[in-house]
Amino acid sequence: MENPLTPEVLADPVALTRALVDIESVSLNEKAIADCVEEVLRGVPHLSTHRHGNTVMARTDLGRSQRVVLAGHLDTVPLNNNFPSTMRGDLMYGCGTSDMKSGTAYALHLAVTLPEPRYDVTYFFYEAEEIESRYNGLNLVAQAFPEWLEADFAVLLEPTYGIVEAGCQGTMRSVVTTAGVRAHSARSWHGVNAIHAAGEVLRRLQTYEARRVTIDGCDYREGMNAVRINGGVAGNVVPDHCEVEVNYRFAPDRSPAEAEAHLREVFAGFEVTVTDTAAGARPGLEAAPAKEFLAAVGAAPIGKLGWTDVARFAAMGIPALNFGPGDPNLAHHPDEHVEISKIRDGAATLHRWLAPA
Numbered sequence: 432m433e434n435p436l437t438p439e440v441l442a443d444p445v446a447l448t449r450a451l452v453d454i455e456s457v458s459l460n461e462k463a464i465a466d467c468v469e470e471v472l473r474g475v476p477h478l479s480t481h482r483h484g485n486t487v488m489a490r491t492d493l494g495r496s497q498r499v500v501l502a503g504h505l506d507t508v509p510l511n512n513n514f515p516s517t518m519r520g521d522l523m524y525g526c527g528t529s530d531m532k533s534g535t536a537y538a539l540h541l542a543v544t545l546p547e548p549r550y551d552v553t554y555f556f557y558e559a560e561e562i563e564s565r566y567n568g569l570n571l572v573a574q575a576f577p578e579w580l581e582a583d584f585a586v587l588l589e590p591t592y593g594i595v596e597a598g599c600q601g602t603m604r605s606v607v608t609t610a611g612v613r614a615h616s617a618r619s620w621h622g623v624n625a626i627h628a629a630g631e632v633l634r635r636l637q638t639y640e641a642r643r644v645t646i647d648g649c650d651y652r653e654g655m656n657a658v659r660i661n662g663g664v665a666g667n668v669v670p671d672h673c674e675v676e677v678n679y680r681f682a683p684d685r686s687p688a689e690a691e692a693h694l695r696e697v698f699a700g701f702e703v704t705v706t707d708t709a710a711g712a713r714p715g716l717e718a719a720p721a722k723e724f725l726a727a728v729g730a731a732p733i734g735k736l737g738w739t740d741v742a743r744f745a746a747m748g749i750p751a752l753n754f755g756p757g758d759p760n761l762a763h764h765p766d767e768h769v770e771i772s773k774i775r776d777g778a779a780t781l782h783r784w785l786a787p788a
């Protein structure tokens with residue numbers, strides 16, 4: 432295949448978005464797109480380029496006092512009659528237009544066209560963000576070459592519709608168990624009903640007042656919800672066991688340990704088992720490159736409520752945020768599209784931030 436990422440295409444973030452969308456790259460099928468990206472970057476004299484699996488990293492080494500990361504994933508969710516791209520007026524339709532080849536195009540465009548950025552920049556084009564964490568390119572790099580990720584600040588170019596979404600909330604999955612004593616339902620007074628006991632668990636959730644926390648000007652709204660309930664033996668048996676699965680989304684001022692302590696306090700008197708946890712990330716907007724980034728955007732940041740790869744950087748002590756042109760509500764949607772004007776606005780913002788003064 433001839434590389435569609437020609438110099439002319441690389442010079443224009445809109446044309447580049449379209450070219451990237453038109454290289455099919457459903458998760459675990461990123462070899463072709465990674466080959467194209469790697470070939471381009473290896474030809475750029477001001478970058479040193481490395482590859483791990485289907486993740487490509489390129490960096491400047493200008494001796495600047497600060498280093499920033501720009502990162503975009505190369506993969507998409509499965510196609511849904513939305514490949515290749517199509518244009519309708521100011522809108523580009525297709526799988527990956529919003530999530531997130533328009534954002535990834537920024538990183539590739541700047542990598543090629545900005546030989547002397549104000550900070551040293553590490554550009555990541557990584558595989559397998561849309562599937563389980565064990566395939567995630569940033570996760571694999573963090574294990575194999577953690578030094579590649581060293582930086583003072585990171586921007587993940589995920590869809591945020593042109594605003595800054597900072598940090599992210601943590602998430603904890605747990606199971607609250609109630610116990611009882613089995614009996615025939617015809618003589619139920621010999622037993623203790625574990626499903627009835629779960630009523631108290633649900634009552635505590637229903638009356639639970641979730642916190643709202645403001646950190647660095649960003650609002651985070653917590654939530655604690657029953658997401659599944661399991662119990663019952665047979666139609667004529669008083670059940671002795673019931674499980675309520677509870678998902679707790681917690682603001683990034685709480686560590687996973689603090690979140691767990693809070694959860695146990697809420698369900699005092701019940702057996703609580705934590706099954707899965709992912710830490711949140713503080714917005715970290717105090718770092719100098721972050722402040723300058725916000726000034727370039729010129730609009731107030733908001734807190735990210737879902738979990739994103741921002742938390743991987745936060746876990747390494749690197750403040751990170753999300754910024755991209757796509758509409759996050761259209762990600763993974765068959766009508767996925769991106770506005771051309773949003774691509775141009777965001778490209779101008781990043782250029783203002785990174786171009787030498």
Ligand SMILES: [Zn+2]
Nearest residue numbers: 530531560589
């Ligand atoms: Zn994404």
